[in-house]
Amino acid sequence: MSQSVMTSGNRPEKGMGKSPAERTEPTGSGLRGFMRSSGGDYLLLAVFAAAILTMPIWLAPIGAGYPDILQKFAIFGIFALGFNILFGFSGYLSFGHAAFLGVGSYAAVWMFKLLSMNAFPALIFAVLVSGVFALLIGFVSLRRSGIYFSILTLAFAQMSYNLAYSVLTPITNGETGLQVNRSDPRILDQLFGGTSMTVPDIFGVQLQGWAGFYFCAVLLILAFFITMRIKNSTFGLMLFAIKANQTRMSFTGFSTRPYLLTAFVISGMYAGLAGGLLAVTDPLAGAERMQWTASGEVVLMTILGGVGTLLGPVIGAAVIKYLEQIFSSFNEGLLHRAFDFLPTAVQDIVVAIVAPFVGEGWQLTLGLMFMIVVIFLPGGIMEGVGRIARRVRRDKPSDDGAASKAGH
Amino acid sequence: MTTDILSISGVGKRFGGLRALDDVNLNVKKGSIHAIIGPNGAGKSTLLNCLVGRIIPDQGTVTFDGGSLLGHKPHAINQAGIARVFQTPEIFGELTVMENVMIPAFAKHDGAFRVNAWQRARERGAVREEAEHILDDLNLWDQRDHIVNSMSRGDKRRLELAMCLVQHPKLLLLDEPTAGMSRADTNNTVDLLKKIAERGITKVIIEHDMHVVFSLAEKVSVMAQGTVIAEGSPEEIKASETVQEAYLGGAHL
Numbered sequence: 282m283s284q285s286v287m288t289s290g291n292r293p294e295k296g297m298g299k300s301p302a303e304r305t306e307p308t309g310s311g312l313r314g315f316m317r318s319s320g321g322d323y324l325l326l327a328v329f330a331a332a333i334l335t336m337p338i339w340l341a342p343i344g345a346g347y348p349d350i351l352q353k354f355a356i357f358g359i360f361a362l363g364f365n366i367l368f369g370f371s372g373y374l375s376f377g378h379a380a381f382l383g384v385g386s387y388a389a390v391w392m393f394k395l396l397s398m399n400a401f402p403a404l405i406f407a408v409l410v411s412g413v414f415a416l417l418i419g420f421v422s423l424r425r426s427g428i429y430f431s432i433l434t435l436a437f438a439q440m441s442y443n444l445a446y447s448v449l450t451p452i453t454n455g456e457t458g459l460q461v462n463r464s465d466p467r468i469l470d471q472l473f474g475g476t477s478m479t480v481p482d483i484f485g486v487q488l489q490g491w492a493g494f495y496f497c498a499v500l501l502i503l504a505f506f507i508t509m510r511i512k513n514s515t516f517g518l519m520l521f522a523i524k525a526n527q528t529r530m531s532f533t534g535f536s537t538r539p540y541l542l543t544a545f546v547i548s549g550m551y552a553g554l555a556g557g558l559l560a561v562t563d564p565l566a567g568a569e570r571m572q573w574t575a576s577g578e579v580v581l582m583t584i585l586g587g588v589g590t591l592l593g594p595v596i597g598a599a600v601i602k603y604l605e606q607i608f609s610s611f612n613e614g615l616l617h618r619a620f621d622f623l624p625t626a627v628q629d630i631v632v633a634i635v636a637p638f639v640g641e642g643w644q645l646t647l648g649l650m651f652m653i654v655v656i657f658l659p660g661g662i663m664e665g666v667g668r669i670a671r672r673v674r675r676d677k678p679s680d681d682g683a684a685s686k687a688g689h
Numbered sequence: 690m691t692t693d694i695l696s697i698s699g700v701g702k703r704f705g706g707l708r709a710l711d712d713v714n715l716n717v718k719k720g721s722i723h724a725i726i727g728p729n730g731a732g733k734s735t736l737l738n739c740l741v742g743r744i745i746p747d748q749g750t751v752t753f754d755g756g757s758l759l760g761h762k763p764h765a766i767n768q769a770g771i772a773r774v775f776q777t778p779e780i781f782g783e784l785t786v787m788e789n790v791m792i793p794a795f796a797k798h799d800g801a802f803r804v805n806a807w808q809r810a811r812e813r814g815a816v817r818e819e820a821e822h823i824l825d826d827l828n829l830w831d832q833r834d835h836i837v838n839s840m841s842r843g844d845k846r847r848l849e850l851a852m853c854l855v856q857h858p859k860l861l862l863l864d865e866p867t868a869g870m871s872r873a874d875t876n877n878t879v880d881l882l883k884k885i886a887e888r889g890i891t892k893v894i895i896e897h898d899m900h901v902v903f904s905l906a907e908k909v910s911v912m913a914q915g916t917v918i919a920e921g922s923p924e925e926i927k928a929s930e931t932v933q934e935a936y937l938g939g940a941h942l
Contacts, residue, residue, distance in 0.1 A: 510807055510809075511806045513809045513810065514805055514807055514808055515799070515803075515806075515810045516804050516806040517806070517810070518792065518810045521783070522781050522784065522792050525783045525784055526780065526781050528779055529781060530792075531762070531763040531764045531767075532741060532763050532767055532772075533767060533793045533856075534764050534793070534796035534856070535801055535802065536802045539802040547806075
């Protein structure tokens, strides 16, 4: 603390002549990048929106330029964005978020059956129901923290999964899954001389193919915008503070549990929206969506992309869904063709080695990739991007960039 | 005649077979600096934990500013006007200095719980200004952008003090504010504490360093084996034989 402490009469000059206005403006606002000026936020939002909406063009070269996979990117992007509000911001790792995804799907399909094939009532209902569900589960689970919280959420999700198969069969239709039938009442559609279609729509536009993707994409951009506002808000700051030091938070006068419960409910609602969208793009809901593997997947997406970052979860979701698509579609026949250029004997050996990592076993590849990322890039893909950006910036101004690189 | 802002009477606490606190009686005058000294294991920190709601005593009463503190959660006690500086700084290590100071200011402005998920934290002008003033006062302004984890130990302690002061508490509890500091840093801290005494904040200090105690405190309570064995002005304590027996092992100061 050197010579820094001063008496009231002897203030150092730097503090003296400045009005608060003068002090707030320049380089240091005292708040990190994620709290930078609103202009920067809107720039980020614009770039994000443009990138999402043009995905069909720039993802075409890697074979992902078709609506089925792109809407998966968008839907799981929303799921991961919401999950990150809880896990990334407040540090509470939920292992049961797939339950809210499943509940959202069921709620949406029920709206399709009872009210209308219009996507809006279905999505609103999905978000509300999963929000209420998250309130109940969160209220109990948040009595504990750390690993106990994770186990409680996992237990609740597995209970929901098993209930969907057993006691709740009248609501969930058990193993068959909940489907839309022509004979469903659909009160609103009947009232307005409705269609007998069983495809979700928004006011006449059927949400299939590209329309389905763009609908999901717009909602993803909206979800991203809301997440950005939450991150920059007072509420967001409190979540980050809870993550940093929950003890200090309570001795600083904050009741931390309501903050955590709010974050839990918000992230449950995001999951409900994602579940609802899964039902919109394919009006079918099954209990397997609630299984613990699905909960684990969103954890992987978030960590792979970058915990606590804005863009990371969306990127992580897209990467995992893309790899799933690529690797699970391979089979031995395709592998033999891919390694055609090798002599038959070598080809057989190579195929035998690679085969367990593709097709049914693609999770093996995912697991390996996940290990590599966690060990070498604990901050996920976003940390990797940051490191590359810093390296580029460091090399550019100086001519002896190679020397400085060698030094590190 | 000044009134007592804090009165502890008959407080006891057992941990299994250990009697950590035994019939502790202590009164702190409003606006004073009150030191609690005593050997390790005397129950000083346990007593402090009782005051902030971390530990609930088995018996006795604690009255602060006219109301009972017992049975209240730590956040409610803070909202009532008690702030605490810990022995090892409890701060938000991953956040910046500015954010660290803004957060307690928000607690003062918004209460224990308020969801404001839309307005940007940085646009809360009043909160920012208060935080800026405190940073300026404690000479942390130049470090406002630093991530707290990267700061030196002394700076972290000063930051924690800033986080408490930004709330304008009625009572400030300091748990060994100079532990592990060099003589120069200790002197600076003493100067700083003297300076903030002018703000009229009542302070209770647990301290091992007799130099600090005797240069700051107006009143000293000596604890040993879970109870207060002596109380008085620094001079009286220095002269007391009971204290020297129990605490200093008979050696003269």
